[in-house]
Amino acid sequence: MSQQKLVSMAEENKAFADEMNKALAKSEGFTLKDLLFSYRGTPYPVTVCSAETFQALENLEARRDDMVLVSYPKCGVNWLIQILNDLIFTTIQSKPVSAELPFIECGDPDKYQRMKQIPSPRILATHLNYDFLPKSIFKSKAKILVLFRNPKDTAVSFFHFHKNVPSVPSYNSWDEFFSEFMNGKVGWGSYFDHAVTWNKHIEDENTMIVIYEDLKENLTSGVKQIAEFFGFSPTAEQIQSIADRATFQAVKNKAQETHGAVGTVLFRKGVVGDWKNLFTEAQNQEMDAKFKACLEGTKLGAKLKYDVYCKA
Structure with missing residues (x-):
């Protein structure tokens, strides 16, 4: 990768890290x-x-070539953002640096005006449910990767995020968090509501x-699939080097540079099956049900392969 691209990637990372740090600083004392x-329940x-930002979000003008990334919190979307940024840097000769947080629902209400200035292709990341996405995303026929x-x-990853980020208020115990998670009383609501809604639009x-566990199992194949979906044509060699730069360890090693103080927490373990260290038998049964x-x-x-990854 050329020196120029590395510099612009570093600039983009710094802008993202600064925004992350600012957002987290606001958690102090909460x-x-x-x-x-609560917004719309x-x-x-x-x-x-904020409610004001949600109201303004309806004014987001999506473009046909926007790349929309959707995930429930702690499912690996920051990892996907890295992969997509790398794909853009690798296949398009230059990429504009954006100082906006890529999460469309996060930030101040004026961000949608500023986003008009960002040249294409833009990455629009979100933790929102299908029903809460701005209508322009569907009208523009932008591609959506979930x-x-x-x-x-x-x-478990969500619980550790609360526990390990110094400024984010933490739960007294895993049991307390589990109960709130199951009742959809955590940030961005219920995992299961999110999943049920997206399942309706799977076709x-x-x-x-895409499934996190599949990416972990074969990252090269995942990168190729994502590139094809968004219309990139990297060479096999480029796909391999993007995958090499995106292994969990590689991303974690650079996390402070890319995501600021919170980087090491955002990319904590990245393993599959960590839940076995915390779930009780009763909690297993509750989630299985x-x-x-x-x-x-x-x-x-079927795609989630629950019996493979979630059975004790």
């Missing part, structure tokens, strides 16, 4: 009770979201579902 506010963190991770590891044109009720027999349920 209690859990004050951390979340879903809880969101007051530190990065990332899912098994619910047990997602819950939609312009939508592709919830999965069965919400996703068993669905296309998304």
Whole structure:
């Protein structure tokens, strides 16, 4: 990769890290009770979201070549953002540096005006449910890549995020967090509501579902699939080097540079099956029953390979 590209990647990383640090600094002094506010029935963190921003989000003007990345929190979307940025840098000769947080629902209400200045292709990341995405995304026929991770590891990763980020208020115990997670009382609401809604749109044109565990298992094949979906044509060699730069360890090693102080927490372990260290037998049964009720027999349920990754 050329020196010029490395410099612009470093600039982009710095801009992203600065925004992340600013957002997290706002969490200082909050209690859990004050951390979340409700908008259209879903809880969101007051530190990065606001009702005003949600109202302004409807004015987002999506473009046909926007790359929309969707995931529930702690399913690996920051990893995907890195991969996509690398794909753009590798295949397009230059990429404009953006100082906006890529999460469309996070930030101030004026960001949508500023986003008009960002040249294409833009990465629009979000943790939002299908029903809450701005209509222009569907009208523009932008491509939507949805990332899912098994619910047990997602819950454990979310718990550790609260526990390990110094400024984010933490739960008293895993048991307390688990109960809130199962009741959809955590930031961005219920994992299962999110999954059920996206499952309804799994066959939609312009939508592709990728699974975190599949990416972990064969990153090279995942990068190739993602490149094809968004219309990039990297060489086999380029795909391999993007995959090499995107292994969990490689990303974690550079996390402070790319994501600021929170980097090492965002990329904590990245392993599959970490839930076995925290789940009790009762919690296993509760989540198994919830999965069965919400996703068993669905296309998304099959893709998640629940029996492989979530059975003790």
